[in-house]
Amino acid sequence: MNISYNWLKNYINIEKTPDELSLILTDIGLEVEAVEKVQSIPGGLEGLVVGEVLSAEQHPNADKLRVTKVDVGTDTPLDIVCGAPNCRAGLKVIVATVGTTCHPMSGDPFKITKSKIRGEVSEGMLCGEDEIGLGNSHAGIVELPADAKVGTLVKDFYQMEDDYCFEIGLTPNRADAASHLGVARDLAAYFRKSYTLPDVSSFATPAAANTAAIEVKNTEACPRYSGVRISGVKVGASPDWLKEKLNTIGIRSINNIVDITNYVLHDLGQPLHAFDAAKIEGDKVVVRLANEGEPFITLDGVERKLSSEDLIIADAAKPMCIAGVFGGEYSGVSESTTDIFLESAYFNSVYVRKTAKRHGLKTDSSFRFERGTDPNITVFALYRAALLIQEIAGGVVSSAVSDNYPSPIAPFAFDVDCKNVQRLIGKEIPAEEIKAIIEALGIAITSEKDTVFSVEVPAYKVDVTREVDVTEEVLRIYGYNNIELKSQILASLNTQEKPDREVVLNQVADLLIGNGYREILSNSLTKMSYVDDESTAVRLLNPLSSDLDTMRQNLVYSMLTAMAYNQKRKSTDLKFFEYGKTYHLQEEGYNERQRMALGLVGNKSKEQWNSTGGAVSFYNLKAAVDMIVKRLKIEGLQIVETTNTNLAYGLDYMKGQKVLVSLGAVSDAALKKADVDGQVYYADFDWDLVIRSIRKNEIKFKEVSKYPAVRRDLALLLDDSVTFEQLKNIALKSERKLLKGVSIFDVYKGDKLPEGKKSYALSFTIQDEEKTLNDKQIDSIIQKLIINFEKETGAVVR
Numbered sequence: 001m002n003i004s005y006n007w008l009k010n011y012i013n014i015e016k017t018p019d020e021l022s023l024i025l026t027d028i029g030l031e032v033e034a035v036e037k038v039q040s041i042p043g044g045l046e047g048l049v050v051g052e053v054l055s056a057e058q059h060p061n062a063d064k065l066r067v068t069k070v071d072v073g074t075d076t077p078l079d080i081v082c083g084a085p086n087c088r089a090g091l092k093v094i095v096a097t098v099g100t101t102c103h104p105m106s107g108d109p110f111k112i113t114k115s116k117i118r119g120e121v122s123e124g125m126l127c128g129e130d131e132i133g134l135g136n137s138h139a140g141i142v143e144l145p146a147d148a149k150v151g152t153l154v155k156d157f158y159q160m161e162d163d164y165c166f167e168i169g170l171t172p173n174r175a176d177a178a179s180h181l182g183v184a185r186d187l188a189a190y191f192r193k194s195y196t197l198p199d200v201s202s203f204a205t206p207a208a209a210n211t212a213a214i215e216v217k218n219t220e221a222c223p224r225y226s227g228v229r230i231s232g233v234k235v236g237a238s239p240d241w242l243k244e245k246l247n248t249i250g251i252r253s254i255n256n257i258v259d260i261t262n263y264v265l266h267d268l269g270q271p272l273h274a275f276d277a278a279k280i281e282g283d284k285v286v287v288r289l290a291n292e293g294e295p296f297i298t299l300d301g302v303e304r305k306l307s308s309e310d311l312i313i314a315d316a317a318k319p320m321c322i323a324g325v326f327g328g329e330y331s332g333v334s335e336s337t338t339d340i341f342l343e344s345a346y347f348n349s350v351y352v353r354k355t356a357k358r359h360g361l362k363t364d365s366s367f368r369f370e371r372g373t374d375p376n377i378t379v380f381a382l383y384r385a386a387l388l389i390q391e392i393a394g395g396v397v398s399s400a401v402s403d404n405y406p407s408p409i410a411p412f413a414f415d416v417d418c419k420n421v422q423r424l425i426g427k428e429i430p431a432e433e434i435k436a437i438i439e440a441l442g443i444a445i446t447s448e449k450d451t452v453f454s455v456e457v458p459a460y461k462v463d464v465t466r467e468v469d470v471t472e473e474v475l476r477i478y479g480y481n482n483i484e485l486k487s488q489i490l491a492s493l494n495t496q497e498k499p500d501r502e503v504v505l506n507q508v509a510d511l512l513i514g515n516g517y518r519e520i521l522s523n524s525l526t527k528m529s530y531v532d533d534e535s536t537a538v539r540l541l542n543p544l545s546s547d548l549d550t551m552r553q554n555l556v557y558s559m560l561t562a563m564a565y566n567q568k569r570k571s572t573d574l575k576f577f578e579y580g581k582t583y584h585l586q587e588e589g590y591n592e593r594q595r596m597a598l599g600l601v602g603n604k605s606k607e608q609w610n611s612t613g614g615a616v617s618f619y620n621l622k623a624a625v626d627m628i629v630k631r632l633k634i635e636g637l638q639i640v641e642t643t644n645t646n647l648a649y650g651l652d653y654m655k656g657q658k659v660l661v662s663l664g665a666v667s668d669a670a671l672k673k674a675d676v677d678g679q680v681y682y683a684d685f686d687w688d689l690v691i692r693s694i695r696k697n698e699i700k701f702k703e704v705s706k707y708p709a710v711r712r713d714l715a716l717l718l719d720d721s722v723t724f725e726q727l728k729n730i731a732l733k734s735e736r737k738l739l740k741g742v743s744i745f746d747v748y749k750g751d752k753l754p755e756g757k758k759s760y761a762l763s764f765t766i767q768d769e770e771k772t773l774n775d776k777q778i779d780s781i782i783q784k785l786i787i788n789f790e791k792e793t794g795a796v797v798r
Helices: 018-027 180-191 240-248 256-268 349-359 364-371 378-393 418-425 431-440 467-478 501-514 556-567 618-631 668-674 687-693 724-734 775-793
Strands: 002-004 032-038 048-058 066-071 078-082 092-097 115-117 120-122 124-126 163-168 214-216 224-231 272-276 285-289 295-297 303-305 311-314 319-322 340-346 402-404 412-417 444-449 452-457 574-586 589-601 638-641 647-655 658-666 681-686 710-719 739-748 757-766
Touching: 002 180, 002 240, 018 032, 018 163, 018 180, 066 124, 078 092, 078 120, 078 124, 163 240, 180 256, 180 431, 180 467, 214 224, 214 402, 224 378, 240 256, 256 272, 256 364, 256 378, 272 319, 272 378, 285 340, 311 349, 340 378, 349 364, 412 418, 412 467, 418 431, 418 467, 431 444, 431 452, 431 467, 501 574, 501 589, 501 618, 501 687, 556 574, 556 589, 556 668, 556 681, 589 618, 589 687, 618 647, 618 658, 618 681, 658 687, 681 687, 710 775, 724 739, 724 757, 724 775, 757 775
Parallel strands: 214 285
Antiparallel strands: 002 163, 032 163, 048 066, 048 092, 066 078, 092 124, 115 120, 224 340, 224 402, 272 340, 285 311, 295 303, 311 319, 412 452, 444 452, 574 589, 589 681, 638 647, 647 658, 658 681, 710 757, 739 757
16 A cells, blocks of 8 residues: 655644654554655756846857856856757746756656857756656747746745655555555554544535435445536546646546546545446436346456346446446546546445455455445545545536435444553553543543443444454554563473474474475365365355365365466476365364375476486375484384375374374375376375374484494295285384394285285394394394294295
8 A cells, every 4th residue: 555745744744754754654553665755757856946048149150059148046157058949038947057967758867067069168958848857848948937036946946845655564454544544543643633634615515406316225235325416527637736646656647537536545545436427327326236147347348247246336227337346348437428426335345355356356446345444434535526526627516415324333332441451561551641542543432430441433443343452552552662571571491382393393394395395385265175074164154255165174185276286387296295274163163283294296306318207106205204204203103004085095104093194195086176187195194193292202312333233134925915014013023122124125926926925025124232243143033033924924934
């Protein structure tokens, strides 16, 4: 949001410089992200002075040049060579002295230097309009009035004043500050000054005027609708002052009527819309919901199919405007317009937000209506705009103001206890100071008892509905910087949860990034078709769209959606991970859990001259999962077939009776639903369980053994049902002290083996950290392993 420094001065006397004011605005919650100097004329006529031509003699060496002496208010007149046909003695002119930089209407700026022109010294330049950005005329030098004072700065002669534009990062809860009036109200509260509203007392309705015909069919979507007709206007260019005001805040001038509606919007925060009254069929304005699929061409020339949930402004036959969002091509003001119907309304923010989202339209009007406007300023804004239209475009008010406001919106009323305000802020601010700030913010105190105030908050403060909101208002005006930190902070690192979630999260993130994964961040809102169990789904009461109406129950569709997006943009080899939360509705209430997900699709690496890369597989995913488990030193896991319904096949790593991580190939149904190509391998960590599992982990250090480890291999013939995990557990139970590791390096199934059989080749790492093992000890361990394999699985050594 852009705010003009000079425009603010229309409301409140500001004695601070723009830089000082930007710090104050930031302190009171209107963060200034940038301050830009704005000049209505490029260069701001800097360095130019009023001069008088004392003499103008023919140049001895050039027929079209004159040698002049010019008084610019210094002790000695300047010698200036000029070629303008209207240059003559006695003329008051604009002079660019040596060192001045001129900014022409076209071309690059240029600097004036002392020079010789055809042998004659020239100590400046007599300026034409186009040479200094004043206009496009190139007929000669500018002729100033005879009473112009010599030596006066030209910018002062033209009463030019530099302006400054504040770029404010307006937070969604500060809809009340989305205008110059709103910002001025906050500054008035900060400085404890009054602010001045525009004078609309001269607005008058003709004695015999009829009220404009307006019918509001949906008062929920449009609680208030006001309008007035103005006849005999002349649509044309806006005056310079209006163009400059809008240009300062980055608004392009269109015509005087549209510019006035834009001016009032940014001035008062009330969006207006002007219709060509001659194009309103039936001479009647109807506020209604659109018919499903009803066609409508907006101002940008695009035909849109309206929804039955879209509020529109229509005439007796057709839509004219999408309420609060965008005008229509047919009913807009044009150069031929002579009569207008001016609208000023208060629309339900939910309706406007959904409509703007549905049609992908973001306008200055929808920005304000979505957040909440002032329902009690609509008629005042009409008066303000109507007076400006009469002043700038002529015309007369030809109807009484129609104001449909069946259920006036009351202020928010509740109690505020100063003790609670002090407790939440953490400082004993005197009750008198709290009261003064509340009243300075325009909040009425209707009664008070001891330290409790009964307050009525104006409806334009849409986010101030509770005592805690008033506390926030008091704090930002009182000043965050005025709240001292205590010398002793009552907190200790020892009270932090161990292990620190953020530290562990970052460690694992660094590990994954180092192995080629990229982190993604997804919206926690999703659509109902992506949930695992509809009975436990957390639904939104006022969703932005049907695709964002439910809190997600898993991360798999977030992952698949990101993959589909990248695949459609020719990025097909993907390794993603994401931290996020899932949400479920349970008997005891809402349940929120932290998850971490991994996803793989495409090839392991890009194709190279010495490697084809090859497609990713389940084992690439399992390697990443095992890497994380090993890094976090999570032990005692049991591995079983997965029960995750989003996976076609895979494994569950169990910690007791709970699933620590599920991993496997994503089911075809899920892939189809998310429109993903290729096989995706996906792992889902229960991150809350991960943190609990490592809570008691201790870091232990020991010297690297100086005694060598020994490897022995076994080839076993096994039933198909026997898993490596079973064999590993049997081995580790058989020899707990000396057996350091078990791995599998070959699997064989084929016609050379009996049906229902397979062959595993296992390797065993054996080491004694206190002495060197001999063959007898090693053979004894291997023999024990063989006996236990045969006994528990029916294995046969090959």
